[in-house]
Amino acid sequence: MSRADQFQREARAYVCSRLDRAGGWREAAAGLWHRTLPDLVGSTRGITFAGAAIVLLRALLLAGAASLSVFMRKTYNHEVQPANAADGWEAILQIFQNLDSLDYFFMGLGVLVVGAPKLLDSWRRRSPRADRRLAYKYFVGAVRRLPLNPAHDGLGVVEASLREVLEALRYEVCELIGDSGGKGTDATLLVFSDPTGQRMEVLARTDTSRPTRRPVDAHRLLAYYVGTDGRWMAEHHFGRARGSPFKPVRATSPGVPAPYKSILFIPIVVSDPAPSSNTGVSDAASAVDRCIGVVCVHSEKPYRFWRWGDHRQALGGFGNIVFERASPYIAFIAHTLRGRAHEVALIK
Structure with missing residues (x-):
């Protein structure tokens, strides 16, 4: 069999396999990376490591903005602080270990205030x-x-x-x-x-x-x-x-x-x-x-x-x-x- 005949045979077999069989988990993984995830984060360029880092940073900034009101409420209250109160990073950790229902309300409100404009912009871009x-x-x-x-x-x-x-x-x-x-x-x-x-x-x-x-x-x-x-x-x-x-x-x-x-x-x-x-x-x-x-x-x-x-x-x-x-x-x-x-x- 000549090289050209071998190529034609392989090409026909490849097309038949693509038309007659499902892609399976390999196609699912590649499609998730190249199509589904970029659509979820609003990017048409695909997911890269730099892009994933940017998305993670944006999520951390959103969490920080939502927690700011809680931090201010816990820090600048009018109660008398005990003499042995923690300071620095230990004090910040202590604040987030003692959250109550009102704190969670303010955090949810912060997410809504920061995220709602972005959702509206995304919805407007997807209009016809x-x-x-x-x-x-x-x-x-x-x-x-x-x-x-x-x-x-x-x-x-x-x-x-x-x-x-x-x-x-x-x-x-x-x-x-x-x-x-x-x-x-x-x-x-x-x-x-x-x-x-x-x-x-x-x-x-x-x-x-x-x-x-x-x-x-x-x-x-x-x-x-x-x-x-x-x-x-x-x-x-x-x-x-x-x-x-x-x-x-x-x-x-x-x-x-x-x-x-x-x-x-x-x-x-x-x-x-x-x-x-x-x-x-x-x-x-x-x-x-x-x-x-x-x-x-x-x-x-x-x-x-x-x-x-x-x-x-x-x-x-x-x-x-x-x-x-x-x-x-x-x-x-x-x-x-x-x-x-x-x-x-x-x-x-």
Whole structure:
């Protein structure tokens, strides 16, 4: 078996394992660290040791602010202090050893006074943003740019429209994953360069600084294996997952590190009635499914398309929510590509 055949075999096995089996405790631990804990502390950059120290310091400052009223009440009272009263740190320790119900009331009140404004600010930041309106704006632009020319005119006449719909999809996804402004999220559309599906190329992307229409060997792309399977897949830490044969580099620029870590692969699958084996006439009861392209939504941060509990199931959870919200844009892309792009049969 050649090296290329071995890689293809490992790549297909990896994708099948990701689609058919739950992630388990390893995925749970990584998702907790990269996604759940940052969401709890209000950070989108992930948890680092410096960040954890800052959170601990903030908790200590909050506890100190809540205890200040108790300290003042115990220290500056009008009672006569005994001659043998403790002083210094011993006196402070003695104060907190003799707390009563009134002291706990003042401590709770201090936490409420200090913490309530922060909670209100957090609630206001999580209010609905304008991302969805931007998604609709770009979607309308995509419809307006869609040419009325026949399908056989080729892909070049629809590239502008496809870029617009990818922008709409990007803003729709950004609202779900909490990427305010969409600075760390991009979307890419890959199509097949030949009828046999041996090569793929980027037809449109939201990052206009990157080149397009550069065909590469399809078997080097994770998108190829997901696309020919026909099911969406989320890669939570690209190139770093256990058993992954793919390196964290750009497939279209060999050797260049990939800046993205989370990738959601959405195959664009089209169907046609299968011809009857007896009469040769199309049978509406059965269908032939083909992949016409793959949309890749990628984020610079790991575990963006994940939430707690997804490690217990192979497919579903947060990825399903994103897939359903993306379905109108995927349907538009499929309709636009039909008759213009190559279609490759799914691997059964």
